[in-house]
Amino acid sequence: MSDLTPLQKTLLDWFEENRRDLPWRKRYDPYEVWISEVILQQTQMDRGVQYIERFLERFPTMESLAEADEEEVLKLWEGLGYYARARNLLLAARQMVAEHGGTFPEDVQTARALPGVGRYTAGAVLSQAYNQEEPIVDANVERVLSRLFDVDAPIKSSQAQSFLWETARSLIPKGRAREFNQAIMEFGNLICGKKPSCMLCPLTEQCEAHYLGIVDHRPVPAERRPAVPVEVASGVLVHKGYIFIQKRPEDGVWPGLWEFPGGNVEKGETPAECVVREFMEELEWDVETAEKIAIIRHGYTTFKVTLSAFLLRFKDEHEGWPEPVLHAATEGQWVSFAELGKYTFPAGHRKLIDMIARDMRYAWFV
Structure with a gap:
């Protein structure tokens, strides 16, 4: 691991010791990773895992999901909200069975052509299931990178997002995308959370926001419109x-x-x-x-x-x-x-x- 930067090595070492036992990590099956990533969007981890396990028990393969009735898929999804995600899962499964042999495509552009698959989902599946060096930026990664590099623009602005995605890609160690992308997400969830645990953080010496004493001010929130x-x-x-x-x-x-x-x-x-x-x-x-x-x-x-x-x-x-x-x-x-x-x-x-x-x-x- 001599070719790793200190930041990469620290995150990978931390993940090796602290990785959670989660359903899709048993085999890194592309279908299971895809289902898990879509369910976990807009959903807390503990609650999401229950839905993932129930969903995969009922639809263990791409083919079984593709053959499902929409009403049953929506019922299994009930409580997660954002029901377009469930409908897109069904449409994408049917498309993958019809056009891609029932597997999640390994090409990023082909993956992003599927219903409901955007930049994040494509990167999450390709990096975890196929170990491809595709970046991912979710809320956890946004927190980690905005603090490490003191991103002072509103986190959802085009300026901040461009920097975050470019930085996330540049940090992936060659041949270790699966581990690294999970490491930075897990780190943002367990250590660099909304209320950061800086006392437990092994990256404080490399964190610009910690050095400046502004960890609680990063990421800069987007302007919120009243409901x-x-x-x-x-x-x-x-x-x-x-x-x-x-x-x-x-x-x-x-x-x-x-x-x-x-x-x-x-x-x-x-x-x-x-x-x-x-x-x-x-x-x-x-x-x-x-x-x-x-x-x-x-x-x-x-x-x-x-x-x-x-x-x-x-x-x-x-x-x-x-x-x-x-x-x-x-x-x-x-x-x-x-x-x-x-x-x-x-x-x-x-x-x-x-x-x-x-x-x-x-x-x-x-």
Whole structure:
């Protein structure tokens, strides 16, 4: 290892002693690495590993995923958010089976042509599965490099990103991309975290931010826009012990997920008025509120939702289960409460289901 720089050697030695036992590190199978990397985007490690293990147990090969039904893939993904990732996994798996023999391509440009595969995912898979000298820059690597080299531009700016990717590539030791890329990511997760453990860090002598006493000021955050408040209302319509749910269209927010019908509260109306109006506009059903179930608050990247949920009933008597006239959905179903677990809901609606399950007031239909 005499050809390694002190920085490279220190990180590799640290990784050798501190590497965690993670599912994709057993074989570095390209399919398993790819699945793991996509799941771990926007997901904490401990929570993500549970999803990875469950996903690979159900879909152990590229072929098994390519043959899957989208509804089942989305259900396994439920709770991770950013459902476009799950859909892209399915599309990419089908493309790899059809065009690449069921394997993740070894060429970076071919890999990046797959649905949902960008610069990071391509680099992560090619470096870990094939030991190719392709860089990776995630939030962990951003922290490490911005502190080591005192990157004073906002971390998401083009200036900072260009420097980080060029630096990440230049640091990869020849023939050791798999180990080094994992080492710097692991280091950023366990040592150089949001609250850095400088007392445990073996790189302090090489860290410019530590020398300047500004570790807590690196990386420089991007300017954050305040989340836009959104007030919505949804209705749990119960009829003869069954609940109506509908499937969202493939375009727009939460495409293809199931929901309790509702919509945005308009200016001058109450949430209760909103949900009654939405049922008429979306389904042509005349309903009334029986009671308010809960107010659920749920934050997303760019907006903050306040969801008022109501228990609803038909105004008039109906024999059987009425058929809706669907204006805002692709499909509608009457289901028992127990059957709701088979369907994939947005996070706010899943919270509502869990809340109802714990509330003894609704034991009569739960």
